[in-house]
Amino acid sequence: xxxxxxxxxxxxxxxxxxxxxxxxxxxxxxxxxxxxxxxxxxxxxxxxxxxxxxxxxxxxxxxxxxxxxxxxxxxxxxxxxxxxxxxxxxxxxxxxxxxxxxxxxxxxxxxxxxxxxxxxxxxxxxxxxxxxxxxxxxxxxxxxxxxxxxxxxxxxxxxxxxxxxxxxxxxxxxxxxxxxxx
Numbered sequence: 001x002x003x004x005x006x007x008x009x010x011x012x013x014x015x016x017x018x019x020x021x022x023x024x025x026x027x028x029x030x031x032x033x034x035x036x037x038x039x040x041x042x043x044x045x046x047x048x049x050x051x052x053x054x055x056x057x058x059x060x061x062x063x064x065x066x067x068x069x070x071x072x073x074x075x076x077x078x079x080x081x082x083x084x085x086x087x088x089x090x091x092x093x094x095x096x097x098x099x100x101x102x103x104x105x106x107x108x109x110x111x112x113x114x115x116x117x118x119x120x121x122x123x124x125x126x127x128x129x130x131x132x133x134x135x136x137x138x139x140x141x142x143x144x145x146x147x148x149x150x151x152x153x154x155x156x157x158x159x160x161x162x163x164x165x166x167x168x169x170x171x172x173x174x175x176x177x178x179x180x181x182x
Contacts, residue, residue, distance in 0.1 A: 014069070016123045019116060021069040021081065024061055028070050031077035031108065032062040040109045044145040046166065071107070071120045078116060079107030081124045083137075091163045092140055092172035100138045100174075101128055105151075112147070118154050125155060125175065136176050143171040 013022040024032075033054045035041055042048035063070065067083035081104070088098035103124065107117055128137055139157050141148035149171060157173035164170070 013072075014123050014127060016119050018073065019120055019123070020072040021120060021123055021127075022072055024063040024068065024070045024077075024080075026061050028077040029058060029060065029062060032080075033058060035079070035106055035108055038109060041106055044142045044148065044168075045106070067101075069120070069124055071111075071116065073111070073116065078111040079105065079120065081105045081120050083124060083128060086138055086140075090140075091165055092138065092161065092170070094136055094138060094160060094174045101132070101135050103137055103139045103155075103175075117147075117151055121151065121155055129177065134177055136174050138172065138174050140165075140170050140172045142166075143169045 013020045015021075033051060036049045036054055037051040039048045063080060069081045069083075070077050071079040071081060082102075084102050084104065085099045086093065086102040090098075094100055103121060105117055105121055111117075125137060128135060138160075139152050139155075141152065143149065143162060152171070152173055155175060157175045159171060159173050161172050162169055163172065
């Protein structure tokens with residue numbers, strides 16, 4: 001298994017036709033608060049968090065870690081894409097030793113329906129394919145989240161299993177290295 005961690009992290013922005021995937025900056029803090037306080041965004045991720053709590057306790061530069069991309073459209077944050085190791089304590093794995101790279105994403109509601117999530121996630125998946133070509137990538141979402149289910153299919157994820165977690169049915173899929181674009 002190729003290790004995908006801090007040493008593989010590429011801080012150079014990734015550019016697509018319309019977007020820039022970049023490291024977070026202090027100027028993104030207000031957008032992070034909007035994202036996590038949004039009832040629409042929180043529907044399938046445990047609910048919105050109280051805005052006052054986010055403003056009080058949120059870091060000055062949220063999301064500054066390997067595998068975390070701010071999605072920038074015309075100089076403003078519209079969402080985020082994450083690539084994290086799936087913890088062995090979680091349900092859903094494609095390897096006995098667990099620790100697969102897991103794709104996560106959240107976008108502000110005003111960014112929905114424009115293809116930004118597809119564009120940003122595809123660019124992040126291409127980055128993984130270059131950084132760790134033998135690495136499968138997994139995705140887990142509530143099966144009730146139609147938008148995320150459509151995105152998973154567009155990105156080439158195939159269902160591995162469904163299970164109950166966080167009080168809802170979860171869809172767990174994999175995108176194997178042989179199906180990655182690039």
